[in-house]
Amino acid sequence: MPLPVTPPLKPMLAKPVAGFDKLKRDDLVFEAKWDGFRCIVFRDGDDIVLGSRNERPLTRYFPELLDPLRACLPDQAVVDGELIVSIDDRLEFDSLQQRIHPAESRVNMLAEKTPAQFVAFDALAVGDHSLMDEPFAERRIALETLAKKFADPIFLAPATTDVELAKKWFVDFEGAGLDGLIAKPPDEPYTPNKRSQMKLKHVRSADVVVAGFRMHKSGDGIGSLLVGLWDPKGNLQHMGVTTSFKATQRAELLAELEPEVPKDLSNHPWASWLDAQAHAESRLPGGQRRWSVGKDSTWVPLDCSRVIEIKYGSTLNGRFRATTQLLRWRPDRDPASCTFDQLEEPVSMGVGAVLTAK
Secondary structure: OOOOOOOOOOOOEEEEOOOHHHOOOOOOEEEEOOOOEEEEEEEEOOEEEEEEOOOOOOHHHOHHHHHHHHHHOOOEEEEEEEEEOEEOOEEOHHHHHOOOOOOHHHHHHHHHHOOOEEEEEEEEEEOOEEOOOOOHHHHHHHHHHHHHHOOOOEEEOOEEOOHHHHHHHHHHHHHHOOOEEEEEOOOOOOOOOOEEEEEEEOOEEEEEEEEEEEEOOOOOOEEEEEEEEEOOOOOEEEEEEEEOOOHHHHHHHHHHHHHHOOOOHHHOOOHHHHOHHHHOOOOOOOOOOHHHOOOOOOOEEEEEEEEEEEEEOOEEOOEEOOOEEEEEEOOOOOHHHOEHHHOOOOOOOOHHHHHOOO
8 A cells, every 4th residue: 555654554453541731731632432433444445444453454344435445535545443333323343253253154134233423533645745754733733624525334433622512421421321521732742552642431339249250370379259149039130340450369369269169050140151052142250252262261150158349440331441450359248239329321312413523
């Protein structure tokens, strides 16, 4: 590709910031933090490459976007953004993950069944001119010029310099499945693979039942705890895992929890899930996904007598969206009291309302 900016290219990143009061600048540009796949679009004539964060092309997995991108971008352009999938006007990351499939027939089927959209939030090159060294404020102007030709499924990410509006977006946009905001310094050049921007994410806590564990890959102790919450029907629903323990903690946790491995597993809430055949069509607690092929998914049940408080950001399809962090043990809590009613649910809103925000 004879472009001034060529693939592969690692995208510019953002570092976490614990709240608006920690930003220390009053001239930042705020955008929604999209729950999708980061994607840099390279167009040179009819040739289009969809580059990913890990520098592996995504082009073959999203064929439905190629003609729309040709229609709305100039013959030579490089644009940074996010691939998203929305269902019933809400972001669905699980459906987006399913779009990565080796079979061309399934790729084409999913392209029609769960089509993706592309949200552009930076311009890296237009024509034969690289914008990488230009400040973000200038790159945004260039992107807004390009966006005059955008049409569904290609969108311009809404942006604001109004801090009060950004605070409102931070609350409201979660109702569409987004998990925070990105804050961009207007005077920064584009710096690939560097955390030169900032991100604000929702942080909450909940008390959960410890229902099992998985050994660390080193074999020196516990690598993750499998946690759950009781639903109104009396079922312990698997909510995800808590991980990132220090080496000393891994060994200590194993010594402390091994005596709580039940001898009779028949009464464990997930007893039937110990047989993979029993749940051939669904993922077992801590089990493999397409993204973790090759990783050991063996887990060890516990007697569900322990409660921990964990830090989480948001939920997705009835589970914590990402790995949670252990805050403390809660010996004062009855496991039966760990229910879904403690979770904070955002007011629902549509993705369309986010994409058209002014």
